[in-house]
């Protein structure tokens with residue numbers, strides 16, 4: 001019998017630590033598939049964030065470094081510039097890591113047109129530390145540090161990273177996708193592939209924002225969390241490509 | 247008032263700060279102190295205070311700087327990696343002579359380390375931590391009640407000396423619940439006046455707050471003035487607990503979580519008629535050198551116990567000199583020694599002394 | 602004297618609440634107490650546990666290495682904490698979720714089918730409270746009335762029905778004697 005669905009070769013045979021229903025696992029797999037498809041396993045270096053995905057190094061057969069909270073793009077810059085140009089460097093970051101404490105680093109990497117790829121997982125809260133407000137938390141959304149719901153007067157507006165990134169001349173590609181159904185997953189996979197291919201072709205900085213869920217910290221069922229991504233997050237954060245195409 | 251409540255250390259810090267008149271809090275999430283900002287985010291709006299989650303610890307400490315310059319009682323809390331990010335701001339705060347209270351719920355390090363209890367930020371907290379010649383007052387509480395009292399006291403000391411005060415604790419005390427009695431809610435109109443604060447130069451000379459002076463001669467004088475203040479603090483603000491030291495021939499020195507664990511060791515050894523005592527420093531800076539030095543003639547040896555590879559032991563050695571042996575027992579990386587572990591170490595040291 | 606108690610089980614079995622009820626009760630009865638959870642990654646995978654100390658003496662160390670009482674809600678907890686118990690100590694086991702008999706013969710052992718009893722009391726989630734009821738019968742750390750009061754406060758946000766079911770579970774545990 002011919003198997004039709006295998007673990008990507010660039011991934012370890014290992015059960016992840018992520019909570020049941022969390023989308024980090026799907027996104028990991030998409031990266032694994034793209035790396036296999038582009039044949040870059042032996043040339044790719046990953047830069048892990050601080051967040052739930054701090055353990056990402058355990059799931060890939062890739063070199064990885066775990067950098068301080070928010071500083072992955074700076075570390076990736078150091079790696080990329082130290083190695084022969086055929087090496088592929090990517091960061092994998094959450095919304096606290098990338099859009100809050102690490103905003104300066106991501107913006108400057110983008111503006112320099114740093115030839116790296118950033119995979120940005122937006123789950124509208126801080127997962128690792130127990131569900132606090134993130135820059136991407138929706139208006140009215142209750143978190144452990146916005147117990148009365150996010151208010152404009154206190155925390156301002158949800159932060160739009162994919163749109164922001166599209167404004168920098170150094171950015172080759174910026175888009176926002178979701179991974180809660182097969183159709184969305186296919187588009188997200190295509191975007192991730194573009195973001196890696198751009199780097200191989202030396203086109204400059206590429207970022208893919210992925211809307212994700214966090215059922216445990218949102219305190220909802222997995223199916224309700226998907227509904228929230230679809231109905232609430234997508235209303236605030238429209239999907240699409242904001243800069244660069246195929 | 248007077249009613250005892252059962253509360254976690256990290257929540258007790260928050261409530262006690264509010265009682266002390268703190269109405270401004272800026273912080274960034276990090277385990278194991280998330281309950282402090284979470285508590286503040288619920289409580290401060292109820293007392294017309296402001297809670298704001300900063301975009302990073304760098305931002306948080308600079309927001310603290312702003313609020314303090316404006317005259318507010320203000321606080322931030324964090325854990326080791328975040329405390330490191332705050333060091334630049336702390337240096338500025340001291341240079342600007344701005345009061346604030348910062349709690350560091352220390353976790354295992356170096357780097358990301360882990361979230362288990364540790365005491366490995368002792369040097370960083372007590373010897374300055376950031377750049378320049380500076381000191382912050384540092385307290386190492388060992389019970390939740392003491393944490394409450396020291397938090398409350400810290401705000402007064404910060405204002406008195408116009409200097410940051412650091413509460414150095416760990417997740418063990420932070421996550422533990424104990425019965426406490428909170429102090430009365432401080433009436434805001436009884437807080438000290440701050441004529442130096444930036445409130446708008448209406449009908450008065452303008453106020454400038456900065457840590458900057460281009461002329462080395464003048465900056466040197468400013469530094470000596472700061473040192474005089476630190477000297478005064480060293481004379482007036484030392485705090486420690488002495489336990490069973492009267493007739494002690496062997497003295498353990500330990501603070502914070504280990505301070506209380508070591509107390510159980512002393513109790514156990516006393517039951518075996520072994521004359522052991524405990525010095526538990528409460529102010530880590532200023533360090534209680536004096537009481538240790540005074541014990542030297544009476545004591546055969548000292549032992550320092552820490553959840554680190556050995557930091558406070560250097561201060562104890564300064565106090566003892568080479569007149570008596572100073573043993574060290576430490577567990578770095580988030581390990582917490584038990585009373586039995588410490589008891590065994592004491593016995594080992596005692597037999598070494600005999601042989 | 603002071604009693605040192607370790608309660609251990611899977612996350613979600615109400616181990617921390619078990620401890621909190623004891624500490625809240627101790628507070629009500631003006632006793633010394635500390636509630637000390639094992640926190641962090643340990644909670645995620647295997648066992649959640651907490652140490653509670655109750656008594657009339659000042660509490661120094663919050664860590665217990667030779668507890669007077671161990672309450673084990675599952676097998677990993679039994680494996681881990683049975684050896685810790687003080688000689689002559691009390692081991693209470695949730696038989697529903699353990700797969701072997703305890704090994705020691707120098708301690709007092711009580712095994713109860715707590716999950717089944719909790720189901721009978723109408724609240725499966727009150728397995729912990731059944732065990733608490735039995736513990737209080739064996740060693741009167743606190744008066745049962747105090748504990749009932751604490752239960753009414755702690756579960757107040759979940760409504761009268763939950764409170765009643767938990768009190769019933771407490772009684773069931775108390776009456777589960779041999």
Ligand SMILES: Cc1ncc(C[n+]2csc(CCOP(=O)(O)OP(=O)(O)O)c2C)c(N)n1
Nearest residue numbers: 050051052069094095096097126127128276
């Ligand atoms: C300097 C510093 N501050 C704070 C932390 C604590 N911390 C760990 S992960 C995290 C945020 C995680 O949120 P996010 O980036 O959204 O990723 P997620 O966990 O949701 O995937 C924080 C604040 C830290 N490790 N270092």
